[in-house]
Structure formats: C-alpha cells, structure tokens
Amino acid sequence: MDDKTKVLEREQLDIESLRESDVDLRLPAVVPREPYPIEPLAPDARQQTRAVGQRATRSDGRLHGLGQTRYIDDLSFPGMLHARIKRAGIASARIKRIDTSAAEAMPGVMAVLTGKEIPTNSFGPSFQDQPVLVDDLVFHAGDGVAAVAAVTEQIANEAVAKIVVEYEPLPAVLDPVAAMREDSPKVHAPDSNIYASKVIRKGDIEKGFAESDHIFEGRFSTQMIEHVSLEPHAAIADWDANGRLTIWATIGRITLARSDMARTLKLPMSRIRIIGTVVGGNFGGKNEITQEPALALLSKKTGRPVKGVFTRGEEFTSTTTRHPIVMDYKSGVTNDGRIIVRQIRLVLDGGAYCSWSETTLGKACILAPGPYKIDNLVAEAFVVYTNKTMTGAMRGFGAPQVCFAYESHMDDIAKALGKDPLEIRLLNAFDEGSPSPTGQVLHSVVVKESLRKAADRFGWEPRS
Amino acid sequence: MRAFGYVAAKDVGHAVALLGEHGAKAKVLAGGTDLLVDLKFAADGPEVIVDITRLDELKDIAIVDDGLRIGALVTHADLMRSPIIGDMFPALADAAHSIGAVQTRNLGTLAGNLITCVPSMDSGPALIALDASVTVAGPSGRRQMPLTDLFVGPRKTSLKPAELLIDIAIPKENLGKPLAFEKFGLRKGQALALVNAAASFWIDRDKSVFVAPRIALGAVAPTVIRAPKAEAYLGGRKISAEAMAEAGRIAATEAKPISDFRASADYRRDLIAVLVKRALANAQARATTKEKELVA
C-alpha cells in the first residue's frame, strides 16, 4: 500500500512546476522595444542572383509555335452570331434617315442595332465624345452607323449592304491648322476645335532672341500612322440569365473598359466581366472600347453570343492612329552653336474624337524641346478636332514625332553654321542634374556618353 | 465573299464552252491572286467562276518549232525554277521574282498578270521587248496576236468574254536574245513599280553596234509601251555607255508618267532614264557572259 502511494506522489507533478513549464514558449505580455531602421532598405545592387541575368524564353513562345494560342477569332461558342458594322463613308454629314428594314427582313439576320438604341451613346477614355453608333451627326468616315448580327459573316455583310442611310453632307474639317481658326466649321459644335492645349514657359524668349547670333526656323510635319497589329480588333459579347455581361476582348485596359461599358449600357460595373485575351499586337491601339457596346446590345437582343472582328480596312478607317503633328520650331543660337532660346508650336491632328490625345499632347509638349539645355523656352501645343480618323495612343505617345522635328532642326542648324552634327549636340545635350523643360531634375543622364559611344561604334568621322 | 457558281473545267475545250455559255457573267480562275481580291471587294461580280487550274496542258514551258511557249498556267515561281528560262531568258525570271512574295508567286500566273493589265505590271515589259505574242482560244477556234494588241488600257484587255488565253509565245528568231529587266519600287518586297523597264538587243559579230534594239516601259503610260525613238536612236549605233545613257534620256521623253502619292512625274522621268540605261548595260553583260559560256 505504501509503494502505491509513493508512485502516485512521484508521478504527480506539482501545479507550480506545471505552471512554469511552458514559460519559454509564451510570448511576453509586452513586446520588447526594438529599434526599427529609419533608412529605406537598399537592395544589394549588382549581386548575382539565381534569377537575374539568366536567359529566359517567353512562356507563350511554345504555344505560338504550335499554333495553339487562341486569339479571339479562334474562339467559338454554340449559337454564336457574327456582327458587322456599317461605316459612314463620309467625313461630315447629318443623318436624315436610316432604313434597316431590308436588312431586318433577311433570313439569317437576327438583330439590327442603331444609335438610338444605345442607352448612353457616348464613350471615351478622357472625354466621352465618341458615339457607339452615330445617330444624328457623322464625325468621320469610319463612324459606325448601324450594326447587324447574323448567323454567318456572309449574311452579315450582305445585310449591311442593304441598310439604306441618307446623308446631308456638311463641310468637313480636314486640316488641323486651318481648324484652329475661329471661322472654321466646328467638328463638335458649339465647342472649339481646339480641345486641349498645353504650354510650357521658361526664362524670357524675347531676351533670348535678342541675344542670339543666329535665328533658325523650320516647320516639320509627320503623317498619320496606323498600328497594323496583325490581329484586328475583335470581341465576343454574351449575357447570362442573371443579367451579367461577359466580353472577351483584345483590350489592354480592362477596368477602364468596364467603366466605359457600364456608362454606355447603364449597367453597374459589377455586372460586367471583361476577359482580356491573348492579343495579337496592341501597340496602343487596343486600349479602349470600340465595338463592344454594340456587340453587347446585339447579344442582348438576340440572346446569343455575338462576335465582331474588324476587317483590315476598318483597322485603318475606324480605329485609332498616331497623331500627325505640324511642328514649328524657332531657335536662337550663339556663333558656336549653343542654343539659348527655343520657341515651339505643335498642332496635333486630333481626329474625330479625343481618345488618348490629352496624354499624347502632354508628352509631345514636354519632349518637344529635345534633350538639350535651353534657358529660354516656350512650347505651346494644341490638339485639334478634324473630321478624320481618330488619333490616339501609339507607342511613343507623341515622342517620335517631336524627335523627328528637333533632330532635323538640329541638323539644319549644324549645316547652316558649318558645324559637325555630333559636336553641336554634345555642346547642347543634357548633363547629370539638368532640368527637364518642366523643371524636373534629371538623374542617370547618359546622353553625351551614349552619343560618343555610338559615334565610336559607327566610326563617325567629324564633318562640317 | 458573295455567293457564286463554281465549275472546274476538264480541258481547254470545256473551259471555252463554259465561258461561251456564261459570257460576261463568268470569270476565269487561274492563280486567283487578283480575282479573289476582286470577288471580295468589288461592288458586283461574276455569277460563275470557271476554274482552269486542273488543265495540265497549260502548265508547260517548252521550246517548239516556232519558238518558246509559256503556258497560261505557268506561275511566277515556275518561271523562276525553269531551267529553260534560267538558261535563255534569266530576265524573265528576274521580272517574276520582283512580283509580290513567295506565296503570291506560287499561285499567280504570268498570263494572269498580263490579263489584269495594270500599267505597272512587271510581266509585260520583258515580253514586249521580245516581241511576244499570245494565243487565245474562243468559240471560233484559236488565234494569235502580238502581246501589245492584248493591252487596251488600265485593267482593260482586248479579250472577249468567251475567250481564254492559252499561252505566251516568243518567236524563234528571238530565242537567246540578250534581255534585261529593271524595276524600281519604294521597297524591295511586295512592291509596286514606280517605273519598270526592259531592254533587249543583239550584238553583231564585230561587237560594235546595237541590232534590233527593243525598249519597253511600264507604269509610265496607260499600258506598257515601247520607246520607238530611243530604239531608232540605238539601231546600228556603236555600243557605248554614252549611247545607252542617251537612249535612256530619249525614252524618258516618250513616256507619259503621272504624279501620284508615290512619286512625281518628274521623278518617274528621271527613273526611266536610269532604268533604261541599266537595262541596256545588263543586257550587254548577259550577252558577254553567254558568249563566254559558249566558248568555254
């Protein structure tokens, strides 16, 4: 009996030791003060890691080579219809009458849509100045006037040909410089044709010109350029019984597109799902909605998925292009070729609708003086409506055009002064810490080093 | 594409009969590189397509009694690959190579290029410089006519609705005649000619004068044209670089180029002078090479 009691006593741990047994595991009731570093953490630059510096193949390269990548036109859904949009084909007009009855009567045509049926017939990434389908006025030849959905593309094409539209031609504005005049016809009356402008001022240009040894002027113009991504604009729209819209689209900005669609269709964004598919080239041209609201309404009318694929011709007439810009440069230089003053006026051909013109305008204006130290500067830029193809985002956003201008201008100056074109640029180019035209202090400036290195590699011989 | 009827011809006779039956409502499908574009985009079109692509009798390049015959279904790629063409008239292969790209050259026919009849056609000048003729089959049988008679105006030939081009022939007396073709476009591939030119001439035994010179120009008049004044200037004249340059200048005055968004008329005139001079020089170089081959 005594042994059993002893065993129990031995094996029964006292409550105090139990209470202490997990003290190492417990968190302190108060977190001890530890100093956190105030300086930002600097990564170890130029340290070789396993990932950086390794050659990587594109993850989609294999699928592309096999032909397995599914672009929008490769997608097909049961019962899917094909859409085709009738294009205005006239630069500026009032629509007197649209007669869709012959198209509607065609076997295989499941729905026809006109501008009147669009809940909010305007959209756009900056200004909502573009109609989904024009209703009263035509603003450019690429405008959509009506849309059909049919069981085959062939029937859709024939149906579009049967839609009768009566136009009253109006004066068309085709030259952006002329369009700036007060007496020019107004593309989006009563608003001025100049729909955005920007001006950068620095120093005193009057003083600069007075102090110049030579003054040079030049006008440079660039043309309208189309992205020609190999894949045309394409989209498929489909509704479900819960009133939710799904769009497969080539669009690069999904939330913007959902927001624009919500506005045009008067639908909450939460009911709109946009699936951005693998795209066959964007380059800036697929960053906004185009035909999607029309496809959505055709799909709603028919209760079936509706696919629309632009023809190559529509890519040129009815999608955005690069802004043509008329660029006037006036520079005052010293005898040794230093630019002391520059005055610039840019007139961007803004097409029928704004699209991404504001961004392009801003960029073009800031970059217009070039990477050169200029103390006295005025750069004025305007973007102007015309009754021509829309101009919008295209890689460079205004930079390529002004680069052509300021570099050609520099060559003209060099030639006139008898100076080597490379030397005159080295004389004027930005240095580390130079301010940009808008006053931003620039770092990691390697303009001169790059020019010298390039000249060395090209085997540039000084010339004047 | 809008709908149309389609029938594949079994032989030339069948093709002619079908064309006779449908008249202006039918169009011939050979290479299809121009036809299918028209079918897709023209406002109205044929009701029937007569497909002649199975007519093997039209696919030969052969030297026969009266000269060299090139069948109507010979493609630009066929010309480039043909040993006969490569040996006797490499300039025809050059002209074929300057058209479109690989894919369109594999489909497009020499005959089709002539029949589409655009002023800038690349097939016409070299053939005109060889005094080529064409054979046409119709309801009343076959007839032969000079190639120049086929061209009426831009996109307009003298072929009647029920007629079918059978072959292009180069006369026996011109076999082996030195020939060169020059083309200038705004790029090197898939380019339309701003100006093209072909030149051919015999060199007499003394190697001293031009004999039977021919100069043909394209893209500078409503159809491919000859330059008779330049030819007359050269005939019997001593061969020299100066004579070739002068012939080029004269040829430029015989053309009626237009100004369009690709080039001004003045620029085209400059091009004519240069391309004719080059074509003459290259024809002479070809002759010299050939003689060396024969001697060796």
Next chain:
Amino acid sequence: MTDVTMTVNGLPRSASVPPETTLLQLLREQFNLTGAKLGCDVGDCGACTVIVDGQAVNACLMLAGQADGRQVLTIEGLASRERLHPIQKTFENSGGLQCGFCGPGVLLSTKALLDENPNPSTQEIRDALSGNLCRCTGYTKMIEAVQEAARRLREESPAQLTHAQI
C-alpha cells in the same frame, strides 16, 4: 455546294462547302484548324500561309475547291507526337515570336524554304519571309531562328524526322 477531299496534315479530310469558301475558311471553320489566321484577306500579310503540295501559299487567296485532291500542311501538322519540329524549337529559343499572330505563317514559310534550300543565305531567308508581315519582332530573331533551324535540320538524319514530310 462544292465537295472537297484533301489530305490535311497527313489525314484525309472532306467537306461540302459553298463555292465561295476560301481555303482559309475551310481550314478554320470546317476543320477547326485555327492556326492559320485572317490578317488582311487579300494576300498581303501572310498570316494565312499554309503549304499546299509543297508550296507556301496564301490560304485566303485560294478557293476551297482549288485544294481538292491536294496535300495541305498547316502549323498543326508540324510537330509530331514525340517532339516539336526543329523550326518550332528554334523560334521558341530565339524569341522570334512575340504576340505570335504571324507565327504559324512564318514557320510554314520557313519550312517551305528549308525543304527546298537547306542552307539559305540571309538574303534568301529575307526573300522567303518577305510575304509574312510581323509588327512585333523586327525580324532579326526570326532570321536567327531560321539559320539555327537550318543547321539542326542539316545535322539530322531522315529517320529522325518522324512526322510525314508533306
């Protein structure tokens, strides 16, 4: 309707289609071979390139009826069950495809070139690809890929090319 029977990627395929159907539409819509693409529909861009009886052609410029009785190779027929075709491998390695839309056409033009000319010069490669437009790559990596593919194919024995060479 036009009845057509042809060999596509080594297998007999048939269809009954309206006469105005192009070969491109036949391949994409009837045979579900969506590798060949519609880029321009007029034979300028080459995105629709397929190989018919050994020659690279624009499928958008052929009527379905013209391909009756012919051998057609599309991009889907290039790889075998066992492996990628060397051309597909070298284009993947070189980064010769970006958005990929022109890819099937370019690879088939390459195949047609290398079948006829196993050791092409750079100029011959440019000429062979001049009917295939690409807006993404600038072509340099494509030319490198073609040269590397040519080198690999020259080194391979015929037995290694397991898939039917059409």
